[in-house]
Amino acid sequence: MDIAELNRRIAELKERRGAAILAHNYQRPEIQLIADYIGDSLDLARYSAKVDADLILLCGVNFMAETAALLNPDKTVLIPDPRARCPMAAQLPASAVREARKKHPQAAVVLYVNTLAEAKAEADIACTSANAPQVVDGLDEEKILFGPDRNLAWFTQRRTDKTIVPIPENGHCYVHKMFTPADIALLKEKYPDGEVIVHPECDPEVQQLATHICSTSQMLLRARASPAKRFIIGTEVGMLERLRRENPDKEFMPALNSAICEQMKKHTLQKVYLALRDRKNEVHVPPKLADRARGAIERMLELSGRATRD
Ligand code: SF4
Incomplete structure (x- = not known):
């Protein structure tokens, strides 16, 4: 067909x-x-x-x-x-969250939405790459167990006074791990007028070379608002399709052509x-688990909705 x-x-x-x-x-x-x-x-x-x-x-x-x-x-x-x-979501089973809680009983648990429902059910609140620092700042606790992406934890730590403890220690997205500082430096040299926008799942050394670090939807807002005509984009290449379609007068280059999420x-x-x-392929979450996991997402939506309204 x-x-x-x-x-x-x-x-x-x-x-x-x-x-x-x-x-x-x-x-x-x-x-x-x-x-x-x-x-x-x-x-x-x-x-x-x-x-x-x-x-x-x-x-x-x-x-x-x-x-x-x-x-x-x-x-x-x-x-x-x-x-x-998502392989990153599989890196943080519910048992690992429970263990971390036992070790740090005073800490709040903030889990990236890139987790399975069983892990979310153990969290105090969820977050995304668009709102992680805002979610962390909205909590009373000073210590935050944050997982599973270590790079997003690093990004969040730089934007808050709280103490962030990554769980697991080395959680990561294999796609965003592909970018290297050398890739970015080379493109910056070749296109000095290019604005470099990368995702916070990239390694700290890559983030440090960027003009902006943000979620994919925030990339879209930045590309629209920016006076720049050329952008170097450090995220999964599918994002480039949308950026080009919605900004036909601007040029978007992938920081790495092979940054493809197979899943x-x-x-x-x-x-x-x-x-x-x-x-077919209906998604089922057992009701009891769903009730527990829903709380973490609803708290995040409430908090980020409140911030948007404020
Ligand atoms: S890009 Fe793919 S592997 Fe990486 S976090 Fe997203 S879904 Fe998971």
Whole structure:
């Protein structure tokens, strides 16, 4: 089936099933184009909490689909390919969070939304790369257990007076680990007028060479607002598609062409079509676990919503 025919069938199924398609910024361009909403983890969580649809098809990795399911217990949440599982989320099982709590009983637990529901159920509050320092600052505790991304923990530590303890010690995203200071330095030398924007999951040495460090949706805002005409982007390459599409008069260069998240790219138009057609790959979170994990996300949405309103 060609792309035009797949698009036609997906649109028809969406209408018939009362479905909304949510896609992360790292999705393939053809999926971004059929999505009702594209965003980073925080955007997707916010949008899924208020979307008026009976069925949500989440084109992202497992923890994003779980988040949508947690926030919408009365809706059906599907994922095109259930093998889209974030390896970083798997680095922090619930047992590791419980152990860390035992060692640091006075600390609050802040978990990146890139965690499984079982870990979120052990957290005091969730955060995303768009709001981590703001979430940490909103807590009363001075010591914060923060996981699973060590680089986001470092980024957050630089923006708060609290004591951040990364859990696990070396949690990381393999895609953002690919960037090196040498890649960035070379591109800066070649394009001295280029603004360097990187994700806080990149190593500290890479972050230190950037003009801006932010989540993917914040990259979009920065690119729109910036007077610069050229940008060097340090995140998964799918983000470049959206940046180029929405800023046709500006030039965007990947800091590394091979920065591809294989898990995000598991979804294809064909799988979107099949999931909608057969209502398959439903995301289930056991109700008791869901109730506990939902609290951490709702507290984050409340806190970041409050900050947006203030
Ligand atoms: S880009 Fe990194 S953090 Fe995001 S889903 Fe892929 S592996 Fe996980």
